[in-house]
Amino acid sequence: MERAYSGEGGMSYDVIVVGARVAGAATAMLLARRGLRVLAVDRASFPSDTISSHQVQVPGVARLHRWGLLDRVRASGAPPTRRMRVDAAGVLLEGDFPAYDGVDALYSPRRTLLDALLVDAARAAGAEVREHFRVEKLVWDGGRVTGIVGRERDGMARTETARLVVGADGKRSFVAQAVGAAHYREWPVRAFACYGYWAGVPVTGGALYDRPGLAAAAFPTNDDLTLVYLALPIAGFDAFRADIEGNYLRALDRCGDLGERVRSGTRVERLRTTPDQPNTFRRAHGPG
Numbered sequence: 330m331e332r333a334y335s336g337e338g339g340m341s342y343d344v345i346v347v348g349a350r351v352a353g354a355a356t357a358m359l360l361a362r363r364g365l366r367v368l369a370v371d372r373a374s375f376p377s378d379t380i381s382s383h384q385v386q387v388p389g390v391a392r393l394h395r396w397g398l399l400d401r402v403r404a405s406g407a408p409p410t411r412r413m414r415v416d417a418a419g420v421l422l423e424g425d426f427p428a429y430d431g432v433d434a435l436y437s438p439r440r441t442l443l444d445a446l447l448v449d450a451a452r453a454a455g456a457e458v459r460e461h462f463r464v465e466k467l468v469w470d471g472g473r474v475t476g477i478v479g480r481e482r483d484g485m486a487r488t489e490t491a492r493l494v495v496g497a498d499g500k501r502s503f504v505a506q507a508v509g510a511a512h513y514r515e516w517p518v519r520a521f522a523c524y525g526y527w528a529g530v531p532v533t534g535g536a537l538y539d540r541p542g543l544a545a546a547a548f549p550t551n552d553d554l555t556l557v558y559l560a561l562p563i564a565g566f567d568a569f570r571a572d573i574e575g576n577y578l579r580a581l582d583r584c585g586d587l588g589e590r591v592r593s594g595t596r597v598e599r600l601r602t603t604p605d606q607p608n609t610f611r612r613a614h615g616p617g
């Protein structure tokens with residue numbers, strides 16, 4: 330069964346945004362603040378996590394500040410990172426971030442918090458955000474996309490129409506595929522990441538380590554936890570996953586005293602690995 334809704338000018342919305350995490354919720358919020366009638370949909374619900382580390386670099390933090398959302402990020406308990414240490418095999422750089430647009434710190438809010446905060450801000454701006462809504466088809470009128478067909482959690486198919494449909498549905502974007510947004514640069518997967526959250530591993534700022542065939546990072550995040558992140562060449566993934574935690578810790582042992590500090594703490598969530606991250610640039614639009 331399918332229900333269709335029709336608003337002014339035959340279109341239900343000015344803009345439909347598919348995907349309501351950092352890109353989609355922020356887009357929906359900004360458009361709604363401009364007075365447009367916006368629908369954002371996501372098959373996920375919020376708050377929820379996603380596979381990603383979550384350093385928001387200083388210019389990104391400046392945007393949150395400009396949008397009036399930085400206080401909420403701070404209130405979530407995400408600590409500021411003002412100082413960075415870069416240890417690149419023999420070369421040590423340490424310093425504070427220069428201020429940018431009134432902001433002088435990087436933040437690493439958990440995606441459970443940041444994404445939900447942006448969804449709340451989109452709703453507060455007047456956007457409608459529908460969770461548990463999976464887009465399955467685009468609606469076309471001639472060569473132009475005029476809407477979406479999706480399914481709610483109850484299995485009900487729904488069609489919504491808009492003057493513009495934005496695909497903010499991630500790296501394997503359904504919208505991009507459906508409009509044939511061409512990939513213009515593509516490389517095979519070259520690296521994988523492995524990251525986790527640790528209690529009792531205090532850090533005074535952010536740290537990056539660069540070693541032959543290895544990059545690692547440690548940043549403070551919510552709940553007094555430290556995110557400890559590792560990236561290694563994909564060729565070693567099968568051997569790595571035979572003993573994920575052991576190999577993770579041994580790799581951190583190559584990063585000054587990071588391994589030792591992490592071993593003295595407690596891992597509070599499972600380690601996540603990402604062996605399937607595509608390296609792709611694609612056109613940002615389709616026909617119409």
Ligand SMILES: Cc1cc2nc3c(=O)[nH]c(=O)nc-3n(C[C@H](O)[C@H](O)[C@H](O)COP(=O)(O)OP(=O)(O)OC[C@H]3O[C@@H](n4cnc5c(N)ncnc54)[C@H](O)[C@@H]3O)c2cc1C
Pocket residue numbers: 347348349350351352353370371372373379380381382383384385386462463464465497498499500502503522603606
């Ligand atoms: C290991 C790793 C570490 C990273 N570290 C950082 C970092 O430290 N800092 C940083 O800035 N970036 C980092 N990134 C990149 C960051 O994760 C992405 O740039 C960011 O998540 C993209 O946000 P997005 O909103 O475009 O898409 P996503 O976060 O992927 O969200 C897309 C949304 O679309 C929804 N969706 C997809 N298909 C449909 C559909 N058919 N119908 C309805 N909804 C749909 C999904 O449910 C999802 O919620 C990292 C990425 C990885 C993999």
